[in-house]
Amino acid sequence: MKDDITQQIVKFREERASKQLHMNGQMRQTRGMLIWMSLLSVYLLALTSCGPTQEQPSQSAQSSRREADQVAQAMGADSSKLSDHDFEVLVEMNVLSTRWNHAAAPLVRDYLDPNVQADSWVRSASAIIAEMRAVHMEMSAEVQSLEDEGLRKTLVEIVENYRAKLNALVVLHNAVASGDTESEQAAQVQLSTATQEGQRLAQALIERIRPLVDPAELEREARKRAEDISDRMRPR
Secondary structure, eight states: OHHHHHHHHHHHHHHHHHHHHHHHHHHHHHHHHHHHHHHHHHHHHHHHTTSOOTTSOHHHHHHHHHHHHHHHHHTTOSSSSOOHHHHHHHHHHHHHHHHHHHHHHHHHHHHHOTTSOHHHHHHHHHHHHHHHHHHHHHHHHHHHTOSOHHHHHHHHHHHHHHHHHHHHHHHHHHHHHHTOHHHHHHHHHHHHHHHHHHHHHHHHHHHHHGGGSOHHHHHHHHHHHHHHHHHHHSOO
């Protein structure tokens, strides 16, 4: 009888270790999602930082705004001059993408942490997913309000990818809550697929914008934001 119990314990530990390895492999893509979406924030920041401020002389402000218009065109804008409204939307999109990253980081961190119990993760993830859903709704509203059709088309595709990730996280959350291992693994694949698509979109956008921005400044900003996410991903 004792030997049977020992064998069951060994089997349980082996299955858990195997599952954790599989989980870690799948969720590397989710870490990638956080970094790539942070880079997207960097490029939105690059565009919005071109805008005029009260401290800038008029001539400098006009030059900066022309740079913003050029970046917007690289993002697919039809107009050669970005409207004030559309510029404000891009400023808000930068804020919202940062909110998304800050919400997603602890969700992924705790999911990967073997010391976090499933029921604890389910409870905390409920609130986080609600925040991410709210962010996505705000993103959708902002993008739909864009006056430039070409710019709207570019950002609609990106916002739809956020939605795909959100859908996958909801499936993952439900699977963990119900203890359904097969559904959990399927959700990991769904999230990985959405993340890879997000990487493709971000990379394509980055390549279009790269020639128009200061690479040193963007590298510094990207490093700072990556470090911020890395800090948020550290185990508690």
